[in-house]
Amino acid sequence: MDFTLKIWRQKDAQSQGQFKTYQLTGIGADNSFMEMLDELNEHLIKNNEDPVHFDHDCREGICGTCSLYINGRPHGPQKAITTCQLHMRSFKDKDTITIEPWRAQTFPVIRDLVVDRSAFDRIIQSGGYISVNTGGVPDANETPITTSKANNAMDAASCIGCGACVAVCKNASAMLFVAAKISHLAQLPQGKVEAESRAESMVAQMDKEGFGLCTNTGACSVECPKEISLTHIARLNRQYYKAKQASDYIPDKEEIHEG
Amino acid sequence: MSMKFDSKTPGGPLEDKWSKHIFDIKLVNPANKRKFDIIVVGTGLAGASAAATLAELGYNIKAFCFQDSPRRAHSIAAQGGINAAKNYQNDGDSVYRLFYDTIKGGDYRSREANVYRLAEVSENIIDQCVAQGVPFAREYGGLLANRSFGGAQVSRTFYARGQTGQQLLLGAYSALSRQVANGKVQMFPRTEMLDLVVVDGHARGIIARNLITGKIVSYSAHAVVLATGGYGNVFYLSTNAMASNTTAIWRAHKKGALFANPCFTQIHPTCIPVSGDHQSKLTLMSESLRNDGRVWVPKTKGDNRIPADIPEDERDYFLERRYPSFGNLVPRDVASRNAKLVCDEGRGVGATGLAVYLDFEDAIKRIGRDTIESKYGNLFDMYKQITGENPYEKPMRIYPAVHYTMGGLWVDYNLMTSIPGCYALGEANFSDHGANRLGASALMQGLADGYFVIPYAIGDYLATRSYDMVPTDHPEFLKAEHSKNT
Amino acid sequence: MTWYPLIIRSFSKRSIQKILSINGSSTVDEIHKELGKIMWDYCGMSRTAQGLSDAREKIQAVKQQFWNDVKVLGTNDELNMSLEKAGRVADFIELGALMIEDALHRNESCGGHFREEYQTEEGEALRDDEHFAYVGAWEYQGEGNQEVQNKEQLQFENVKLSQRSYK
Amino acid sequence: MSWLTEALKSSLGRKLVMSFTGLFLILFLVGHMLGNTLLFFDDGGQAFNEYARFMTSTPIIQALSLVTYASIIIHAVYSIVITRINRRARPIQYALNKASASSPWYSRNMGILGTIVLIFLVVHFRSFWYEMRFGQLPVVNYDGSGEFKDLYSIVAESFKQWWYVLLYVVAMIGLAFHLSHGFKSAFQTLGLTHKKYTPLIEGVGLWFSIVVPTIFALIPVVMFIKSLG
Structure with a gap:
């Protein structure tokens, strides 16, 4: 198969970027999208041109590293997959494929198609955990959890942190990402203890990072490679309001100043 | 020394x-x-x-x-x-x-x-x-x-x-x-x-x-x-x-x-077979699939009928045959080597001949498609995404691949x-x-x-x-x- | 001591510059694929003394190819994924050589290490507990020198060594 | 600063304000619509004028009116604040973006739809609300009930103009789409979703966003047609 590729090239975070067009011929339909880019890079290197930088690692749809905006959609035209699971048979021969990095103020471009998603790590650091130390915990079977609760928690926990939700959201909002973690932990008895303070602190961090506000368009869920549902956002909202009206946390001036 | x-x-x-x-x-x-x-x-x-x-x-x-x-x-x-x-x-x-x-x-x-x-x-x-x-x-x-x-x-x-x-x-x-x-x-x-x-x-x-x-x-x-x-x-x-x-x-x-x-490497038996020179990595299908999937190849060399056309008595469930007590759940090295053996004999399946079937037909009959889907749904989807074939209808093709290094x-x-x-x-x-x-x-x-x-x-x-x-x-x-x- | 940091810069630059300066004709991926093929063919699911000896030679050729003909563009002072990968492949080549040495010395079949010369009549792995029930721990001897193997004898006080059977 | 103002300044707090004001305005629409259907009566506007006086003279209704005005203003102001934050969150747009693949256009363009409704409201307020409160309306006298400001007469007069009717129809179409996202979105923001009830909310929301604006739009259309005959 032959393709015309329009790829965003940007030397580094400071540089101005622009699109460059490449012609690629003889690509097998069974190639994955990343293998197609590998092949492009082999050609580029042979021609003394800098290879296209893009993030990727496991290439089986679970690590969440890959992140391309392909023909106007995160992770390309198919539903419920990551870019690394996209195969060239999903395109037509002679197609033009436009490849852009995730666009969000909170995901600055590092080089070409590589962006910095460390904002997600900072959000998790602000409270995306259960505060237990290693050791001294009860037996695993001591607290039964209904299958439906465990399943719902697992649905939320399956978030891979790729950032497609932010990338596709017209507001570059991170609500689905934050909600997935909050909903995962809030549904388990172990996570309930801190559910409210967790919602408070993670939302505060999300706002601080500069993500946009959710306007419930639902695009995040549609494009999520793990099909994480909007109901988790609703659960986050509930947790947050509960926290705000019930928790004994009252910000003092300094905290507000820092925040 | x-x-x-x-x-x-x-x-x-x-x-x-x-x-x-x-x-x-x-x-x-x-x-x-x-x-x-x-x-x-x-x-x-x-x-x-x-x-x-x-x-x-x-x-x-x-x-x-x-x-x-x-x-x-x-x-x-x-x-x-x-x-x-x-x-x-x-x-x-x-x-x-x-x-x-x-x-x-x-x-x-x-x-x-x-x-x-x-x-x-x-x-x-x-x-x-x-x-x-x-x-x-x-x-x-x-x-x-x-x-x-x-x-x-x-x-x-x-x-x-x-x-x-x-x-x-x-x-x-x-x-x-x-x-x-x-x-x-x-x-x-x-x-x-x-x-x-x-x-x-x-x-x-x-x-x-x-x-x-x-x-x-x-x-x-x-x-x-x-x-x-x-x-x-x-x-x-x-x-x-x-x-x-x-x-x-x-x-x-x-x-x-x-x-x-350093030479102790593990070859995992259930991976999606290589499809061409372009390939950059291999995808594992969880070993848990062998709880319900049955591994087989045709009994005769070069039998390239589609799997549905191969009658039961012309199939060789080689793991079950050779290891009756562990069956399809023998350890990885044993399963891998046996897959290699049957492929070396020319009984491998698929375009390259470097694959064996992992078949869920019996399991679907026994416990139903829904149960299989709830147990392995995402693995089946992954297989379909990569190969373009539907494993609920056709047996999966698998082949061993390097997976882990014990050294x-x-x-x-x-x-x-x-x-x-x-x-x-x-x-x-x-x-x-x-x-x-x-x-x-x-x-x-x-x-x-x-x-x-x-x-x-x-x-x-x-x-x-x-x-x-x-x-x-x-x-x-x-x-x-x-x-x-x- | 204050002059040391200045030296660091120049030396470290020079060492990474080595990879960057070769500017040959083989991409890192091409060399990696060649290495991988040798390892899979000769040190994969089954191994033979002959195959491993051949692989020993072949891997040296790959090493030569890497250090004489690799092509890595760009500089050190940027995100440079080819450069990252080049460093990793250089190490894989050396490790591959050691894996082959290890597979060659272990004249038995056990677990993932299957030497065709050592199998039961039924084609199962045939261990040699008398001679090989040890951990082969290799010691680096400097660039270009044969590594030395140390042995940690394994003591089995609780389980009885037996031919593995899953029948 | 209190915990409450702090909470309302957070992203979720702002959404909550949008949700509450929006839901209140939805309630207001129901009342307003029921009242306005009096215009369909062929009584020369008596029922409508009585209703108009009731609405402007009952203290509890006046209090509710104040909440309505406040809701409209807060809803609009917050939407501007939110839009500005959201613009900042994506300074560089995609060169190619197939947004329609993942969300309906009206969900993405609530600002534009809201602006249409807002422009309409300005005209609407000037024409009727202002006149009723501060204008010099003719007075009618119904048997035994005393004098009434004849709001009906200006309404009827206004709806004789085709462009005025058109403005209403367009605005109500805008409102319909605004509601079809806004209704369910308000519930989502409040966290009121559940496998069992969400389909109900969505169904009610859809019918609401079709029926209410349609009735609103029918009033000028019917009156216009009547004026022709």
């Missing part, structure tokens, strides 16, 4: 070794722990759990990973599950049986004491993970569910759909994140270790490259923990992530750490390499799996090492060390920088 290293395996009866050892080894008093800095390289199950636990104890941790976030380490890709000798199923499991299965599965090439300890702490791992919020699969009564894996005749594998590694890693990552927030872990993502710094015979730091700026920076510490995974990518095609590599442990090896059993840096019972102060955890060391690893045991080992072994073991070393830091302009740091990159 001298024996210049000591495994420090404690004496006494097997079941008392670890508890006795914990009592015997030296402790660092809580107030003094904050005077020690520890470098942890790698943030997979072993690295993240070690960094988090050591930080909880009070040590100052610098954690490094080459990925953009610690959550992306390749442990995340493990699908099937994690073993633990909980005997929740009342099917005769015990610490001793898990120990025995592991030793036997490893073809008697691992250390008894290490393996027994692994089986012992496996129970704590499950407790720990549940407390962290890992959403393991549950029975209707709300208790934990189990399934079986190769090389075992009991159900001791805990799982979270087909994403067990992901959920365990996210658990460890959350514990790590909590310590980052507490200021006890300084995290260095997109930073790759290039060399180990050894001062006066002790590991005292690393040289690392910031992958974004290219800056090469020295980091000093009182001990260095390497948890950088395996080296399966030496084969180019493997189930490892693209960036999984051997650089950290190889460069430590060149600094004097012994490298044990690694030699470590003693304390997980210390032959360089004092340098430790190796998880797949990066050699210790627990012998010549073959049982399915669902890699996750167990990574977490055992990180949560429950290194936190005690490292104290034995640090208790004897001074708090002084080696300045990063020490000649050994400079030398390491000079000689790096081979």
Whole structure:
């Protein structure tokens, strides 16, 4: 198969970027999208041109590293997959494929198609955990959890942190990402203890990072490679309001100043 | 060939070794722990759990990973599950049986004491993970569910759909994140270790490259923990992530750490076959599929009818035929070699002839398509995505692929390499799996090492060390920088 | 001591510059694929003394190819994924050579290490516990020198070594 | 600063304000619509004028009116604040973006739809609300009930103009789409979703967003047609 590729090239975070067009011929339909880019890079290197930088690692749809905006959609035209699971048979021969990095103020471009998603790590650091130390915990079977609760928690926990939700959201909002973690932990008895303070602190961090506000368009869920549902956002909202009206946390001036 | 290293395996009866050892080894008093800095390289199950636990104890941790976030380490890709000798199923499991299965599965090439300890702490791992919020699969009564894996005749594998590694890693990552927030872990993502710094015979730091700026920076510490995974990518095609590599442990090896059993590699029997020259990596289909899938090839050479047209009596269920008691659940090395044998005989299937069928027809008839879908849905989807074929209707084609490396840096019972102060955890060391690893045991080992072994073991070393830091302009740091990159 | 940091810069640059300066004709991926093929063909699911000896030679050729003909563009002072990969592949080549040495010395079949010369009549792995029930721990001897193997004898006090059977 | 103002300044707090004001305005629409259907009566506007006086003279209704005005203003102001934050969150747009693949256009363009409704409201308020309160309306006298401001007469007069009717129809189409996202979105923001009830909310929301604006739009259309005859 032959393709015309329009790829965003940007030397580094400071540089101005622009699109460059490449012609690629003889690509097998069974190639994955990343293998197609590998092949492009082999050609580029042979021609003394800098290879296209893009993030990727496991290439089986679970690590969440890959992140391309392909023909106007995160992770390309198919539903419920990551870019690394996209195969060239999903395109037509002679197609033009436009490849852009995730666009969000909170995901600055590092080089070409590589962006910095460390904002997600900072959000998790602000409270995306259960505060237990290693050791001294009860037996695993001591607290039964209904299958439906465990399943719902697992649905939320399956978030891979790729950032497609932010990338596709017209507001570059991170609500689905934050909600997935909050909903995962809030549904388990172990996570309930801190559910409210967790919602408070993670939302505060999300706002601080500069993500946009959710306007419930639902695009995040549609494009999520793990099909994480909007109901988790609703659960986050509930947790947050509960926290705000019930928790004994009252910000003092300094905290507000820092925040 | 001298024996210049000591495994420090404690004496006494097997079941008392670890508890006795914990009592015997030296402790660092809580107030003094904050005077020690520890470098942890790698943030997979072993690295993240070690960094988090050591930080909880009070040590100052610098954690490094080459990925953009610690959550992306390749442990995340493990699908099937994690073993633990909980005997929740009342099917005769015990610490001793898990120990025995592991030793036997490893073809008697691992250390008894290490393996027994692994089986012992496996129970704590499950407790720990549940407390962290890992959403393991549950029975209707709300208790934990189990399934079986190769090389075992009991159900001791805990799982979270087909994403067990992901959920365990996210658990460890959350514990790590909590310590980052507490200021006890300084995290260095997109930073790759290039060399180990050894001062006066002790590991005292690393040289690392910031992958974004290219800056090469020295980091000093009182001990260095390497948890950088395996080296399966030496084969180019493997189930490892693209960036999984051997650089950290190889460069430590060149600094004097012994490298044990490098030829022990595991070939996983159930991978999606190679489809062409372009291929960059191979995708594993979880071994748990062999609980319900039946492996077969046509009885006659060159039979290229479609599978549905091959009648039952012309199929060779070669694993069930040769190994009636374990059937399709023989250990990985055995299953892989048998698949290779039938393909070498010319009975392989698919375009390349390098594949065998993994057939769910009987299972679908027996327990229904819905049950199969709930058990393996995401694996089936993944298979369909990659091959373009529907495994509910046509048997899967599978072929062995490089998956795991049992070899690694030699470590003693304390997980210390032959360089004092340098430790190796998880797949990066050699210790627990012998010549073959049982399915669902890699996750167990990574977490055992990180949560429950290194936190005690490292104290034995640090208790004897001074708090002084080696300045990063020490000649050994400079030398390491000079000689790096081979 | 104050002059040391200046030296660091120049030395470290020079060592990474080595890879960057070769500017040959083989990409890192091409070399990695060649290495992988040798390892899979000769040190994969089954191994023979002959195959491993051949692989020993072949891998040296790959090493030569890497250090004489690799092509890595760009500089050290930027995100440079080819450069990252080049460093990793250089290490894989050396490790591959050691894997072959290890597989060659272990004249038995056990677990994932299957030497065709050592199998039962039924084609199962045939261990040699008398001679190989040890951990082979290799010690680096400097660039270009044969590594030395140390042995840690494995003690089995609780399990009886037996031919593995899953029948 | 109190915890409450702090909470309302957070992203979720702002959404909550949008949700509450929006839901209140939805309630207001129901009442307003019921009242306005009096215009369909062929009684020369008596029922409508009585209703208009009731609405402007009853204290509880006046209090509710104040809440309505406040809701409209807060809803609009917050939407501007939110839009500005959201613009900042993506300074560089995609060169190629197939947004329609993942969300309906009206969900993405609530600002534009809201602006249409707002422009309409300005005209609407000037024409009727202002006249009723501060204008010099003719007075009618119904048997035994005293004097009434004849709001009906200006309404009837206005709806004789085709462009005025058109403005109403367009605005109501805008409102319909605004509601079809806004209704369910308000519940989502409040966290009121559940496998069992969400389909109900969505169904009611859809019918609401069709029926209410249609009735509103029918009033000028019917009166226009009547004026022709």
